[in-house]
Amino acid sequence: MSDNFISLAIEQMNTGDFELWCQEVLARDKSYQFEPTGGMHDGGQDGFVRSISGETTHYVQISKEKGTSSKIRKTFARLRKSREVQKLSYITSQSESERDLLEAKLKLELGVEIEIFDSRWLLIQAKLHDGLRQSLFSFSKDLIDGLNNVKHSDRSLDVSSRLSIVSYLEAHVCSLPGTENFQNVCLDTLVYDALVDTDPDADNFCSTATIREQIQKDHPNVLAKANETLDERLAFLTSKANDPRIRRHPNDQFALPYSVRNSFGEDNVKVAAKSDQFVGSINQRFNSEMHENAGELRPFVVACVQDAITETYRKQAMNFAASFTNRDFDADIRVFEIIRLAAKQIDVPEQLTEQVEALSSKIFRKICYSASEEEQDYLNLLMKFFTIQFVMDGDQAVTSYFSDMAASMRVYVGTDIIVRCLSETLVPETSRGMTNSLKLLTEAGVRLRVTRQTISEVFSHIRLSTRVFRNEYEPWFRHATLEQTINCDRILIRSFFYAFLEPGRHVRAPRDWSDYLRNFGAAVWFAKTDDITTDEYLDEFGSFLVDKFGLDFVEIDEILQNIDAELATKISNDILQQRDSTTDGSKILAMNDSQMALFVNFERTSRSERISNNLYGFKTWWLTEETAVLRALRNYGQKADVIMHPQFLMNHFILDPNVMKTGNGQRKKIMPTLFGLRITDRIPPNEMKDFVRSIGDLAGLDETAQKARIRHAANRLKRTRPR
Missing domain, CATH: 1.10.287 (Helix Hairpins)
Structure with a gap:
């Protein structure tokens, strides 16, 4: 069981069971035995207080209550009225991060020896001793059984059983002497998967026919897309050039050598531990919500969050696969709909549905935007799994690695991407998904460009958000709750309220809206809300964006003069109809989008970029999550493959063997895994x-x-x- 499961069990034990278990822990680790009588074992406010057998001046107190220092002071005061006390040991289910300092302070204050054993110490004891761990879970049997017995979606269960394929692929990539075609790597990985249960000592082998049959059953497209045949890959995998990681035995029989089998076994254990840790983490977050009917809600909320996370990554991978062939896909993933469906699939009782959905949504958001290191590790695993699965199962092949593509790419960053980056300013660095995407792309050699038109759009967006905030929210924002404000349709206003109302989950809390605007340069730049399109301070703001996100500023006014103005107007009107908006600001945005799309097509033609049947032939792209412009382009017979979705680049990034081999720890921490989420069902x-x-x-x-x-x-x- 993971650390989170152990901690959860300790937290959820009732006081009596906790006291009994702690006595077992003390007997096992300290050899403490207790006097059968005496002390103050009243089962009430003081909890368990009893002296050590043979040491009548040494007392032990066991408690689940908060306030360690005050509890110790009160217990000592009561004991010394009638007993001699030279040492007091205090065992608590709470965490005491400065335990040594607290012990020293209390020893100086009370004049007796003080030792404190907190939840971290208890966790270590449970991990060290199987008997203590089993005893702990016997006390928490109902809790563990409840979590294990909740119905999950079939798809979620299938994913859990298949996650190890990621570790097989990564281990294989790291073992290769050079860079291999990715489709061949996928085929090799499935060969390993087919052989994972082989064992020559037990006379357990697989033939070529058996391996082929399993691959065709699970991933039929892989055999067709690989550059080499299965026979050729088996010849390579069993050759000395591969060390060899697969052994060929007489009569066309194959098996994994012990070292490889053992390595994969260890990897499988690690993957299972990550899954356990993630479930335990959801439980910990559930605990922080403090609900009266927690026991009834917990199993459904935990399962709902777990299934919703899995389905979200599956949908993202579907978008990734669709982008290969420029098929339509909805980049806006509606998490609230996924959660509702998950609640139905796990048969949540009707009277609990609203609570389960609300709690699941809240926990989902916190995992996405303030993930712990363990949570981030599991989310990375899910992203890799689904990316690999859809690359294996899709019709299109990965023909270029990200590292090969990056150096020649010229990417124009869209307004929506920059605004989303600005909205992430106050969240912890590891949760800045879009910002980290730009950072990783820049470090990889991608040239990120921004035009004056885009800078102007972002500038106007902030000014419009300022006007909305001043007019609609400023009079009452200090009394607002998240529930009342997350429905605002302005992303910057929502991000302000998240930081203002949840300071513990952000790098700092803004004092007011002006203080929030200082994160984007200077508040005075955006104060002129009577005319949001004025160019005053625009150059200063543009310099700020270029420096903050490592962008190249380019002027495209001259090039835009070569674009068919009549066609640009028609496409712009089509975009307006799709967005159902006719404001002056909307008209400007629609025209800018139309011009940008036509500009990318013009750039590709003028630069003679290779035209092919997939995306690998182009170098110039528009980085955006916008989709209305694609439909408008198609309506007027224009090439619609101008948009590069940020998620595609990140999906492609993790498939690069160079990324897998380096295993950069810091890069892994900031690797974004979720894009385009709408967690809340916002009201119109x-x-x-x-x-x-x-x-x-x-x-x-x-x-x-x-x-x-x-x-x-x-x-x-x-x-x-x-x-």
Whole structure:
């Protein structure tokens, strides 16, 4: 069991069971035995307090309550009224990060020896001793059984049983003497997978026919896409050039040597541990939400989050596969819909559905945007798994590695990408998905470019967000809750409220909106909200963006004069119709998008970039999650393969053998794995405006009355929202 499962079991034990188990731990590790009588074992506020057998001046207290120092002081004060105390040992289920310092302070204050054993010490004891671990889980049997017995989706269960294929592929790539064609690597990996249970000592082998049959059953396209046949790959894998990692035996029989089999076995254990740790981590996050009916909700929430995470990565991989052939795909992954479906599939009781969905959504968001190192490790594993699966199963082959593509790519960064990067400014570095994408691309040699038109769009976006905040949120933002603000359709306003209301999950909390704007240069740049399109301060802001994200600034006005203006207008009008907006700002944005798409096509033609039947023939791209422009281009017979989705580059990045072999720890920590998520089912903008208007003028009301007015408006919104 993982550390998280052990910690969860310790947390969830009732007080009586915790006291009994801790006595076992002390007997095993310290050889402590207790006097059968005496002490203050009242089972109440003080918990277990008893002296050590043969050491009547040494007392032990076991407690699950918070406030270690105050508990020790109170216990010592009570004991010394009637007993001599020279030493007090305190065992707690809480974590004491400065345990040594606390022991020293209390020893100086009380004049007796103090030793503290906290949750970390208990965790270590459970990991060291099988008997203590089994005893712990026997006390938590209902909890563990509840988690194990919840129904999961068939797809989620299948993924859990197949994750080891990632470690097989990575181990194989690292063992290769040089760079190998990726389709051949995939075929080799499936050969290893087919042979993983072979054992020459047990006379357990696989023939070529058996290996072929299993590969055709699980991944039929791999055999067709590989540059070499199965026979050729088996010849290579059993040759001295490969060390050899597969052994050929008489009569066309194959098996893995002990060293390889043992290595894969260890990898499988590690993968299983990562899965356990992730489930334990979901439990820990569930605990922090503190619900009265936690026992009833826990199994469903844990399963729902786990299944929703799995399905989200599957959908991302589908988008990756679709981008190979420029097929339409929805980059906006609606997590709230995935969670609702997951809740149905695991048969959540109707009376619990709303709570399960709300809690699952909250935990999902926290995992995405403030993932622990263990969580990030598991998310990386899922991303690799689904990327590899869809590359194996898809019709198209990976014909170039990312490292080969990167140096020649000229990528124009879209407005939506930069705005998303700005929205990540206050989240921890490891959770800045889009920002880290740009960083990794730049380090890999991709030239990221930004035009004056894009800088102007981002600038106007911030000014418009400022105007919306000043007019609609500033009078009441200090009394707001996340539930009341996450429905805002302005991403920067949402990111402000997340940082303002959840300071513990961000690098700092902004004091107000002006303080938040200072993260984008200077607040004064965006103060002129009466004319959001004015160019005042635009150059300063452009310099800020170029420096912050490592972009190359380029002017394209002259090139745009070569674009068919009439065609650009038609495509722009089509985009406007799709977006269902006719504001002056929307018209400018639609025209800019139309011109950018036509500009990319013009650049490719003028630079004689190779035309092929897949994306590997092009070097010039527009990096964006925008999709309306693609449909508009097709409607007017234009090439629509102008967009490069950020997710594609990151998926391709992790397939690069150079990335797998280096295993850079820092790069792994910041590797983004999730893109384009809509975790919350946001209400329509008109309903949000009605909510803001219903709050009304708060001037003259005291703080209590202001909060009451806001709550009333929020409750009315809830009642009018259909499920």
